[in-house]
Amino acid sequence: MKQSKLINRIFVGLFLVFLCVMAVLFLVLPKAEYSTVERRRLEDAPKITWAGIRDASYMDDLEAYLLDHFPFREQLRSLKAFFAYDVLGQKENNDIYVVDGHAAKLEYPMSESSILKAADKMKALQEKYFPDAKVYYAVVPDKNYFLAEANGYPSLDYEKLETLMQEKLTDMEYISIWDTLTIEDYYTTDTHWRQERIGKTVERLAEQMGFSEYVMTEFEQKEIKDFYGVYYGQSALPLPSESMYYLTNDVIEQATQFNVETNQTKPVYELDLLEDETLMDKYNIYLGGAVAIQTITSPLAEREGRLIIFRDSFTSSLAPLLLNAYSEIILIDTRYVSSGFLGNYVDFTDAEVLFLYNPLVLNNSTMLK
Amino acid sequence: MLFSSITFLYFFLPVVLLLYGVVPKQAKNFILCIASCLFYAWGEPIYLFLMLIQIVIAYGLTQIMEKKRDTKAGKVIFILAVLIPFASLFFFKYFSFLFRELLGIAGSSMKTLVVDVPFLGKLDLLNIVLPVGISFYTFQLVSYIVDVWRGETAAQKSLLKLATYITMFPQLIAGPIVRYKGTDKALDDRETHVKDYADGIVRFAIGLGKKVLIANTLGDFVQEISGMSGNSIALAWAYALAVTMQIYFDFSGYSDMAIGLGAMLGFTFPENFNYPLISGSLTEFWRRWHMTLGSWFRDYVYIPLGGNRVGIVKWIRNILIVWMLTGIWHGAGWNFVVWGLFFGVLLMVEKLGAGIHENKDDLTQKKSFASVLWKGIMCCGRHVYVLVAVLISFLIFNGMTMEESWQDIQNLVCAPIWMDELSVYMLRNRAGILLVAIVGATPLPKRLWEKLTLRFGTEAMCEVDSKTVTMSMIVFRMIQIIMVAILLLLCTAYLVDGSFNPFLYFRF
Numbered sequence: 001m002k003q004s005k006l007i008n009r010i011f012v013g014l015f016l017v018f019l020c021v022m023a024v025l026f027l028v029l030p031k032a033e034y035s036t037v038e039r040r041r042l043e044d045a046p047k048i049t050w051a052g053i054r055d056a057s058y059m060d061d062l063e064a065y066l067l068d069h070f071p072f073r074e075q076l077r078s079l080k081a082f083f084a085y086d087v088l089g090q091k092e093n094n095d096i097y098v099v100d101g102h103a104a105k106l107e108y109p110m111s112e113s114s115i116l117k118a119a120d121k122m123k124a125l126q127e128k129y130f131p132d133a134k135v136y137y138a139v140v141p142d143k144n145y146f147l148a149e150a151n152g153y154p155s156l157d158y159e160k161l162e163t164l165m166q167e168k169l170t171d172m173e174y175i176s177i178w179d180t181l182t183i184e185d186y187y188t189t190d191t192h193w194r195q196e197r198i199g200k201t202v203e204r205l206a207e208q209m210g211f212s213e214y215v216m217t218e219f220e221q222k223e224i225k226d227f228y229g230v231y232y233g234q235s236a237l238p239l240p241s242e243s244m245y246y247l248t249n250d251v252i253e254q255a256t257q258f259n260v261e262t263n264q265t266k267p268v269y270e271l272d273l274l275e276d277e278t279l280m281d282k283y284n285i286y287l288g289g290a291v292a293i294q295t296i297t298s299p300l301a302e303r304e305g306r307l308i309i310f311r312d313s314f315t316s317s318l319a320p321l322l323l324n325a326y327s328e329i330i331l332i333d334t335r336y337v338s339s340g341f342l343g344n345y346v347d348f349t350d351a352e353v354l355f356l357y358n359p360l361v362l363n364n365s366t367m368l369k
Numbered sequence: 370m371l372f373s374s375i376t377f378l379y380f381f382l383p384v385v386l387l388l389y390g391v392v393p394k395q396a397k398n399f400i401l402c403i404a405s406c407l408f409y410a411w412g413e414p415i416y417l418f419l420m421l422i423q424i425v426i427a428y429g430l431t432q433i434m435e436k437k438r439d440t441k442a443g444k445v446i447f448i449l450a451v452l453i454p455f456a457s458l459f460f461f462k463y464f465s466f467l468f469r470e471l472l473g474i475a476g477s478s479m480k481t482l483v484v485d486v487p488f489l490g491k492l493d494l495l496n497i498v499l500p501v502g503i504s505f506y507t508f509q510l511v512s513y514i515v516d517v518w519r520g521e522t523a524a525q526k527s528l529l530k531l532a533t534y535i536t537m538f539p540q541l542i543a544g545p546i547v548r549y550k551g552t553d554k555a556l557d558d559r560e561t562h563v564k565d566y567a568d569g570i571v572r573f574a575i576g577l578g579k580k581v582l583i584a585n586t587l588g589d590f591v592q593e594i595s596g597m598s599g600n601s602i603a604l605a606w607a608y609a610l611a612v613t614m615q616i617y618f619d620f621s622g623y624s625d626m627a628i629g630l631g632a633m634l635g636f637t638f639p640e641n642f643n644y645p646l647i648s649g650s651l652t653e654f655w656r657r658w659h660m661t662l663g664s665w666f667r668d669y670v671y672i673p674l675g676g677n678r679v680g681i682v683k684w685i686r687n688i689l690i691v692w693m694l695t696g697i698w699h700g701a702g703w704n705f706v707v708w709g710l711f712f713g714v715l716l717m718v719e720k721l722g723a724g725i726h727e728n729k730d731d732l733t734q735k736k737s738f739a740s741v742l743w744k745g746i747m748c749c750g751r752h753v754y755v756l757v758a759v760l761i762s763f764l765i766f767n768g769m770t771m772e773e774s775w776q777d778i779q780n781l782v783c784a785p786i787w788m789d790e791l792s793v794y795m796l797r798n799r800a801g802i803l804l805v806a807i808v809g810a811t812p813l814p815k816r817l818w819e820k821l822t823l824r825f826g827t828e829a830m831c832e833v834d835s836k837t838v839t840m841s842m843i844v845f846r847m848i849q850i851i852m853v854a855i856l857l858l859l860c861t862a863y864l865v866d867g868s869f870n871p872f873l874y875f876r877f
Contacts, residue, residue: 109597
């Protein structure tokens with residue numbers, strides 16, 4: 001009897017000790033300010049206020065704080081991912097799936113109305129700001145284009161997407177770049193393409209926009225180690241890091257970018273960001289990451305010309321490769337600035353215009369202001 | 370506070386269990402009551418006072434009622450004592466719904482009607498927020514008052530003990546509906562045996578796993594396909610199955626956690642679910658599903674109305690009243706009324722046809738091949754009928770409107786194709802959790818566990834008079850410990866990774 005009681009006591013004791021140890025660890029372990037793998041600022045400890053207690057928002061904030069700083073958080077997230085993938089046999093975790101070492105985020109179903117709205121917004125910009133300019137548009141294939149359908153995952157109907165855009169944007173010239181890329185041209189843990197592997201895409205753009213003879217071919221390729229893309233954190237799977245490279249030469253190094261929001265001029269590659277411990281995404285070294293409006297000036301460009309690109313983050317790594325063909329490139333991201341105010345900041349005269357969006361933006365076009 | 374929250378699991382629970390364990394017996398009710406009030410106030414501080422006021426009123430009125438039971442005044446007090454909790458339930462749960470419906474009939478399109486209420490502040494009469502758990506604690510209060518009135522139990526002399534009974538955090542916000550009659554002795558004097566404590570931990574961990582690992586994951590699946598169930602017939606059925614399983618694992622998981630926590634605190638709570646989805650009839654289903662609610666309606670509504678010892682017309686009336694009330698207990702909406710009546714009608718049909726079934730059972734006594742085959746077919750047919758009826762019922766239950774529910778039901782047979790590529794992906798992606806849910810909804814895992822328990826003699830080990838403990842017994846208990854640890858870690862991992870964590874039954 002004593003022995004059986006002892007075993008049960010050990011059981012109860014272990015249970016209580018486990019709960020208490022986790023609680024104590026939470027209290028004593030240092031709290032991180034940022035989660036680099038998830039690329040977000042973690043919750044701060046909520047302040048106790050009467051209003052917060054009365055409407056229970058304090059309790060919600062406290063739970064969020066506990067979840068964000070729970071001991072062994074990353075290991076627990078990996079455990080969940082392992083259980084979902086390997087035990088329950090899910091084909092994705094948090095909408096991230098992995099095929100042949102490439103992580104991608106599911107995007108479906110296709111919203112035709114969103115794509116048509118995106119096209120309408122592009123058309124409205126053309127009519128308002130640059131009705132007489134030469135306007136081009138291209139769709140950057142996302143990783144699902146290469147991975148989803150071929151591996152049994154739901155995907156967008158890319159042909160339909162292309163057709164919808166073409167039917168709407170009759171006054172713009174379409175540049176198809178789908179066949180200039182393969183899945184190997186993308187980071188395995190990130191949504192973006194690799195700058196060192198988009199030469200064919202640049203050539204295709206140059207061919208149709210008429211700057212083939214100014215395409216740069218000689219670069220020095222510099223390595224940045226231990227790059228973990230956005231899907232690494234979201235998937236919570238033990239994916240390996242990879243190296244990212246940036247291409248540079250005299251033309252790029254002499255060029256500068258001016259950020260309209262901060263009024264600051266910086267080099268094209270913001271390598272000083274790598275020294276910043278709070279840097280969430282190393283991809284931000286390309287033109288400083290998400291910026292509403294920025295102007296790149298290229299004093300060594302072989303051709304005088306202005307190009308305005310309405311863009312998403314893919315263009316950050318593409319634009320530097322065009323700096324020999326245009327002495328000024330203006331990048332506009334209408335996810336961060338309202339289209340209605342653009343006239344106050346951007347001179348559209350004598351400029352060519354390129355719309356360059358990936359399908360994830362087009363399929364969620366409410367983010368375009 | 371949610372059981373499946375970090376706040377509860379790693380802060381509230383260990384502190385309460387340790388405090389509760391170290392204080393003397395006389396102080397246990399006090400600790401439990403204070404902890405329960407904190408638990409309730411954590412989510413809805415204002416409504417804690419509503420509950421406490423009702424407890425104080427019920428306490429006062431039952432003291433008087435008990436003394437004046439055989440007088441007219443006693444009857445008036447009894448009616449008043451019962452009306453107060455029901456009026457509160459009606460106001461917070463049904464008033465907005467009825468008001469909106471009346472305004473709709475009158476042709477008004479008013480969406481809000483804000484008034485100032487002392488203590489509560491501004492109150493929108495058309496969108497009154499439902500206090501968490503009000504349906505559960507109202508039914509507990511009423512059962513206590515009625516039992517005292519009937520003389521089946523004595524009125525509780527201690528306000529603290531009554532408050533402890535009503536507010537007890539394991540069962541406060543989602544049941545099971547614990548009757549005072551079965552708890553009164555434990556409120557006065559209880560002991561927690563270490564075996565019960567250990568078993569309570571296992572039960573709690575299983576419930577947590579059912580809620581976090583199965584119900585929440587099925588909830589993700591339901592959300593994923595909620596707009597797509599019209600894509601294919603296969604997806605429409607998968608949706609119905611996932612909705613049903615989600616509700617079952619959510620609710621039964623909560624009940625398991627409550628029973629487990631009750632055991633840790635020295636209480637024996639009634640079982641609430643007994644594998645309802647294996648039932649061979651809807652009558653059996655309701656004997657296995659939310660058993661404490663079913664027995665409450667039986668004892669406090671159906672039998673007082675005359676039960677089945679009346680003429681057929683009155684019996685039909687009684688059935689319809691009980692099932693309409695069961696429906697609207699679950700929520701203020703027409704879909705809940707239809708849901709209740711759906712079961713009411715089918716149960717009536719079953720009961721009326723019971724005699725015919727009995728005759729068929731007699732035929733099978735001959736044990737000819739044909740009769741055995743017929744019995745087999747009938748048995749399968751009965752299970753299929755129950756499952757289809759239950760799946761349809763939960764589509765009614767789950768819809769935001771009757772139109773939405775009707776569309777989901779139509780999709781089961783009218784979706785344009787049997788299966789498309791998207792459906793294949795969706796089903797493959799969630800096949801694992803669906804399989805776990807289907808197996809988990811049957812007694813198979815429990816039977817396997819019982820066989821293993823017998824094989825290794827662990828049960829014997831846990832008996833008080835057990836004298837020998839073998840190595841296999843120790844290993845078996847260690848396996849239990851490891852399983853509980855794995856479940857806790859996995860549940861924590863799911864909580865840390867995701868934010869999808871609503872308890873479905875909170876809105877009741």
